[in-house]
Amino acid sequence: MKAKHLHPLAFVLDFYRQLKNMVAFALAILFFFHFAWWEWALLFLAMVVWSILSFWMKTYELTETELIYRSGVLERQVRHLPYHKIQNIHRKQWFFLQPFHLEDIAVDSGGEGGQEKSDFPLRCANVGSAGP
Structure with a gap:
């Protein structure tokens, strides 16, 4: 299978998450610096460009033996997860993703290194044949 990009709605969700994380940083900048x-x-434009690049660099690929997840802009990461090491698959479908037959999927390998090292977050994955 050829490497696939995530659904475009994943960009909106990721941008929203990044915007939430940047609020404290923006308040600190507002307090200490007086920008025009x-x-x-x-x-804001730099954050949008960074989000677009980050979204574009995230791909996943399902082969016959493993799941391959590629991400990162400056530091490219390629993570391989053989199917026999998958322990959990977490699925979450928000109400606004239902009409598009999309859901958030996190594949957990139960490996060492904490939550971010053992999870493969596939946001807005297509779960139905009628979706875009």
Whole structure:
């Protein structure tokens, strides 16, 4: 199977998560620095460009023996998970993803290194044949 990109709605969800994480940073910048409106616009534009690059670099591939997840912009990561090492598959479907037959899937290998090392987050994966 050829490597696939995540659904475009995954970009919206990832951008929302990044925006939430940047609120504290933006408040600190607002408190210590006095930027002009165009500097704030430039920071926001840089965040949008970074989000687009990050989204574009995330791909997954299902082979006959393993799941391959590629991510990262500056530091490219390729993670291989053989099917026999999969312990859990967590599925979550938000109400606004239902019409598109999409859901968030996290594949857990139960390996060492904590939650971020052992999970493969496939946000907005297509679960139905009628989806885009």
